[in-house]
Amino acid sequence: MGFPFSSEEQQKGVPEKIVKMCSFENISNLEVNKSGKHREGQDLETENKIYFRKGKVGDWKNDLTPEMST
Numbered sequence: 001m002g003f004p005f006s007s008e009e010q011q012k013g014v015p016e017k018i019v020k021m022c023s024f025e026n027i028s029n030l031e032v033n034k035s036g037k038h039r040e041g042q043d044l045e046t047e048n049k050i051y052f053r054k055g056k057v058g059d060w061k062n063d064l065t066p067e068m069s070t
Helices: 007-011 012-023 024-028 031-035
Strands: none
Touching: 007 012
16 A cells, blocks of 8 residues: 555564454454444345355355346
8 A cells, every 4th residue: 555564563463463353254253244234224224244245156045035046
C-alpha cells in the first residue's frame, strides 16, 4: 500500500499478526459473523453468516433452492 513495515514492526511479527487477524478462519468465527444480522430490523435483513462459505465443490446445493440453481 505504499507504506512498508519498519524493521521494528517486522521483528515484532506485525505482518504475520495482520495476516492472521484477516484470515478466513478468524473473520468467519467472530461472534458478530456467527449470530449478527445485516440491516437488522429492515426488510432486507440477512444473517451475516451467509457471507462466509468455504467454497467446497457442490456446497452451493446447501444454500440455493432448485429454482435458484436453474
